[in-house]
Amino acid sequence: MRAYLQIILRSFLFRKRRTFLTVLGIVIGSTLILTLVLLGDGMERALASQLQAFGGDLVFVMPGKADDPLSGFLRGTSGDLKDEDLRRIRETRGVELAMGMQIKNFRVEYAGETEVMNFSASPWEETRAIFEVSQGFQIESGAWPTRDEQDLLVLGKLAASDRFSRPIQVGEELVVSGKRFTVAGVLKSLGNPDDDARAYISIDRFRAITGERGTVMMAVAQVESGLDVKRVAEDLQYELERRRGSGDFTVFTSDSALEIVGGVLGVVKLVLGAFAAVALIVGGVGIMNTMFTSVLERTREVGIMKALGATDRSILYLFLSEAGLLGAIGGALGILISYGFAKVIEFAAASRDLAILQIDFDPVVVLGTLFFTFVIGSVFGAIPAVRASRLHPTEALRYE
Amino acid sequence: MYDPVCGIAIDGEARFASEHAGARYAFCSRSCQDDFASDPARYAEMDPLIRLEQVVKTYDLGEVKVPVLRGLSMRIHHGDFIAIVGASGSGKSTAMNIIGTLDVPTEGKAVIAGKDVMRMTETDLADLRNGKIGFVFQQFNLVPSLSALENVLLPKTLRGAADAAAVKRAEKLLESVGLGKRMTHRPSELSGGEQQRVAIARAFINDPDLILADEPTGSLDSETSGKIIDLLSDLWRTSSKTVVIITHDPQIAANTRRILTMKDGRLVSNGGAASKAIWPTA
Numbered sequence: 001m002r003a004y005l006q007i008i009l010r011s012f013l014f015r016k017r018r019t020f021l022t023v024l025g026i027v028i029g030s031t032l033i034l035t036l037v038l039l040g041d042g043m044e045r046a047l048a049s050q051l052q053a054f055g056g057d058l059v060f061v062m063p064g065k066a067d068d069p070l071s072g073f074l075r076g077t078s079g080d081l082k083d084e085d086l087r088r089i090r091e092t093r094g095v096e097l098a099m100g101m102q103i104k105n106f107r108v109e110y111a112g113e114t115e116v117m118n119f120s121a122s123p124w125e126e127t128r129a130i131f132e133v134s135q136g137f138q139i140e141s142g143a144w145p146t147r148d149e150q151d152l153l154v155l156g157k158l159a160a161s162d163r164f165s166r167p168i169q170v171g172e173e174l175v176v177s178g179k180r181f182t183v184a185g186v187l188k189s190l191g192n193p194d195d196d197a198r199a200y201i202s203i204d205r206f207r208a209i210t211g212e213r214g215t216v217m218m219a220v221a222q223v224e225s226g227l228d229v230k231r232v233a234e235d236l237q238y239e240l241e242r243r244r245g246s247g248d249f250t251v252f253t254s255d256s257a258l259e260i261v262g263g264v265l266g267v268v269k270l271v272l273g274a275f276a277a278v279a280l281i282v283g284g285v286g287i288m289n290t291m292f293t294s295v296l297e298r299t300r301e302v303g304i305m306k307a308l309g310a311t312d313r314s315i316l317y318l319f320l321s322e323a324g325l326l327g328a329i330g331g332a333l334g335i336l337i338s339y340g341f342a343k344v345i346e347f348a349a350a351s352r353d354l355a356i357l358q359i360d361f362d363p364v365v366v367l368g369t370l371f372f373t374f375v376i377g378s379v380f381g382a383i384p385a386v387r388a389s390r391l392h393p394t395e396a397l398r399y400e
Numbered sequence: 401m402y403d404p405v406c407g408i409a410i411d412g413e414a415r416f417a418s419e420h421a422g423a424r425y426a427f428c429s430r431s432c433q434d435d436f437a438s439d440p441a442r443y444a445e446m447d448p449l450i451r452l453e454q455v456v457k458t459y460d461l462g463e464v465k466v467p468v469l470r471g472l473s474m475r476i477h478h479g480d481f482i483a484i485v486g487a488s489g490s491g492k493s494t495a496m497n498i499i500g501t502l503d504v505p506t507e508g509k510a511v512i513a514g515k516d517v518m519r520m521t522e523t524d525l526a527d528l529r530n531g532k533i534g535f536v537f538q539q540f541n542l543v544p545s546l547s548a549l550e551n552v553l554l555p556k557t558l559r560g561a562a563d564a565a566a567v568k569r570a571e572k573l574l575e576s577v578g579l580g581k582r583m584t585h586r587p588s589e590l591s592g593g594e595q596q597r598v599a600i601a602r603a604f605i606n607d608p609d610l611i612l613a614d615e616p617t618g619s620l621d622s623e624t625s626g627k628i629i630d631l632l633s634d635l636w637r638t639s640s641k642t643v644v645i646i647t648h649d650p651q652i653a654a655n656t657r658r659i660l661t662m663k664d665g666r667l668v669s670n671g672g673a674a675s676k677a678i679w680p681t682a
């Protein structure tokens with residue numbers, strides 16, 4: 001193999017354009033596969049750690065079919081959970097606490113500026129109990145409000161410091177959707193820009209602003225410590241289904257959410273994987289085609305090499321290695337491109353404080369890819385290589 | 401019985417015959433007899449480098465069988481400088497392919513460098529070609545993607561033996577054929593004469609016993625031809641190699657040591673054909 005490297009590389013350089021075009025299919029295929037492997041793993045890890053921060057002892061209930069959880073998120077479902085559902089959730093065995101939640105954007109005026117902010121609304125007492133315990137909310141300055149009917153709000157770290165040209169202090173006034181509110185507290189950073197940019201009000205004030213009544217878009221239940229979260233979630237599912245008479249809602253825990261998202265990722269991986277496989281096969285056929293052309297064009301060259309003492313076997317190895325190298329060159333380019341891709345995405349994620357998405361340079365993946373693409377190349381190059389090795393020296397030398 | 405000098409089969413009563421060391425030898429011509437007399441030990445006691453006996457080569461074209469060699473018997477001795485001539489289609493190139501072990505006879509016996517080619521495997525034949533035979537073709541037959549130096553090295557490279565010493569030798573050879581300044585050029589960047597020099601250098605890289613040149617000047621103008629032939633005869637004179645040139649040019653043939661004439665797939669008696677050059681004194 002090493003002995004032929006020079007001959008092979010010269011031949012590639014001699015036919016640069018064809019070499020490049022041949023390699024393209026393998027480049028696309030291996031780029032797809034590698035990007036999948038690199039990003040897929042990074043993404044799963046990132047998601048897992050995000051969902052863990054969600055709180056392992058919480059059960060979430062949302063309107064929308066269980067087999068279609070994403071569309072529920074995406075539609076931003078109209079509150080379809082009734083106060084009565086909430087009461088049933090509270091009464092379910094194993095539920096320590098439960099609250100209804102609304103999420104909505106409001107216009108906020110402060111110091112002569114207007115900005116749109118994302119609000120989360122829920123009763124103060126439960127909010128504090130659930131978020132402080134399960135999600136690690138902590139007040140940095142000020143204090144949690146205690147009475148729901150007061151016009152008070154709590155700001156995330158970024159909501160207070162970043163949205164307006166002047167940072168907002170505890171005790172100052174904001175106008176939310178035309179109503180005056182006083183800032184009761186500012187939270188410590190949660191390490192996630194989406195959460196940190198949010199503002200919190202009581203569900204009572206939310207209803208006062210919007211005029212909505214009696215429904216919420218999500219319920220959050222905290223499971224009594226020591227109980228199996230999954231079991232309680234199953235009980236909740238059963239109780240609610242009985243009350244509502246249908247299963248048009250979704251109960252999930254951070255674990256089951258991870259499963260669902262993982263499942264979606266799996267499907268995405270499968271589809272991209274299929275594309276990659278097709279690209280690799282197309283690439284392999286391209287190599288076969290190029291090798292057939294090459295063997296035909298270089299018939300005389302084969303004759304020369306045989307006259308100079310090349311055995312059938314060495315001609316076979318020469319062309320097999322050449323086809324394999326075509327594959328491996330494609331694989332090497334695929335490695336470079338996909339690491340480039342992955343690094344760009346990692347950088348983009350890091351600049352949004354999502355440092356959890358980390359792509360590692362894995363020598364096993366690199367060597368595996370090179371080996372795999374080499375094998376693809378030589379497998380598809382096998383028939384042309386056998387054909388070349390069987391050429392009769394004098395016939396080959398007579399070939400014009 | 402075979403003429404010990406040129407190898408032609410002698411049937412019946414020989415017109416030319418001699419005794420040597422108690423044995424009787426028959427010759428096709430006075431020329432062969434004289435040659436034998438001048439150096440009987442060389443012909444009588446040494447095995448010839450090439451010995452063809454009753455070689456038949458038939459090309460099977462499906463419906464028809466084309467007989468090209470029809471009982472070719474021929475001997476070429478170590479260190480000789482031979483021209484093979486004959487009409488187009490007389491089988492010269494076919495004979496050369498068999499001598500060069502690129503092809504095997506349909507029938508008959510071919511012993512090259514002491515080895516019976518009919519009993520050799522494909523790998524053995526390849527080894528024989530690689531180590532003992534250097535080819536020079538009419539079409540130069542250089543590998544277009546390789547530089548002059550890489551072409552000269554190719555017989556080494558194919559055996560994984562292109563080490564520093566081999567590179568040195570290849571450079572020396574290229575210098576000796578006057579291409580010291582062209583080593584990195586590709587064939588397409590060289591003239592016909594230069595390409596043929598590269599091919600000659602390549603033929604010498606493994607220090608073979610036999611140089612086989614099939615119309616080496618067939619694609620060159622007469623001036624360049626003269627230089628190539630001068631180069632080949634110089635190399636013959638200064639090495640102990642056996643050189644066989646197939647040619648249509650009587651002048652080239654006249655400058656070799658012996659002319660073998662082929663007709664209809666056989667050697668014709670070189671009755672009277674002069675062998676002009678003398679054995680090298682080395």
Ligand SMILES: Nc1ncnc2c1ncn2[C@@H]1O[C@H](COP(=O)(O)OP(=O)(O)OP(=O)(O)O)[C@@H](O)[C@H]1O
Binds near residue numbers: 466468
């Ligand atoms: N592979 C082959 N298949 C069929 N016929 C062949 C083949 N090779 C050679 N021949 C035929 O054998 C005959 C002798 O060919 P060869 O090439 O040996 O002649 P030559 O003496 O070298 O002629 P020239 O001087 O033209 O080179 C020709 O008639 C040729 O057509």
Ligand SMILES: [Mg+2]
Binds near residue numbers: 492493494614
């Ligand atoms: Mg010929």
Ligand SMILES: [Zn+2]
Binds near residue numbers: 403405427428669
């Ligand atoms: Zn004779």
